[in-house]
Amino acid sequence: MQIIKVINNNVISSEDDKGKEIVVMGKGIGFGKKAGEEIEETKIEKVFSLPDESTSQFMQVVKDMSYEYIRTAELVIAYARETLGYHLSKNIYVTLTDHLGYAIERKRQGIVVANELSWEMKKFYNAEFQVGLKALDIVKQELDVELPEDEAGFIAMHLVNAQMGGQMNQSRNMPAMIKDILNIVRYTFQVELDEKSLSYERFVTHLRFFVQRVISREDSERNDEEFDQLIADRFPRSYECAQKIKSYMKKKLDYEVSDVEISYLAVHIHRVIHSMNK
Known part of the structure; x- marks a missing residue:
């Protein structure tokens, strides 16, 4: 194999027998080397595309x-x-x-x-x-x-x-779904979320996993009516917003999101909204 590009002393690129670029790794495999030279096969530790x-x-x-x-x-x-x-x-x-x-x-x-x-x-x-x-x-x-x-x-x-x-074939739908959920939050609270804030980043991260769990039908099946009622009483607007998201997910996926999942979502909604008021 010939070197196509030297990335650093330990990583180079080459081509496989089909002409596809591959990554070749090994201690010192790129040291003092130039494009076009042969790769020292004894130094190859990992090859992948x-x-x-x-x-x-x-x-x-x-x-x-x-x-x-x-x-x-x-x-x-x-x-x-x-x-x-x-x-x-x-x-x-x-x-x-x-x-x-x-x-x-x-x-x-x-x-x-x-x-x-x-x-x-x-x-x-x-x-x-x-x-x-x-x-x-x-x-x-x-x-x-x-x-x-x-x-x-x-x-x-x-x-x-x-x-x-x-x-997950449906993972391609996640960005649009997350965007829709964020819009539900924006419209419910009539706010513009600070997309550069750490709290926003954490909220979006939670939404990614929330949507994945719902898509794959792996959301929590645990029932805890006392916990759900506590969240509904303590964070009523956030809980109402989470219920809107539950309705949205039902229409989008024809699937009923569990109550405990909605309660946890309400907590995260409260956190991101509350952080904006500090």
């Missing part, structure tokens, strides 16, 4: 990244593929490698980013969350960096998104 639109993104992500970070991300992805037993979109190489790189650097700089959705991930996506916990062990073993448990939730989110990209 990505969708055309993702290849350049991956190259950009790893361009200035330590090989140890890249290799650690690959170990996590390999473990996830083996453990979860379902298809993961190849975009996971872009998203998870990028995330782990930043997470490790944040830890080394003493910066802590809380994940308020960890409980949701542990509750609704426990298999992915457990992989996230194992990923923390891999990072500790490979890099001697101890990431906080909240990172397991972030890693689980990336795995869920990658799973949706590979399996």
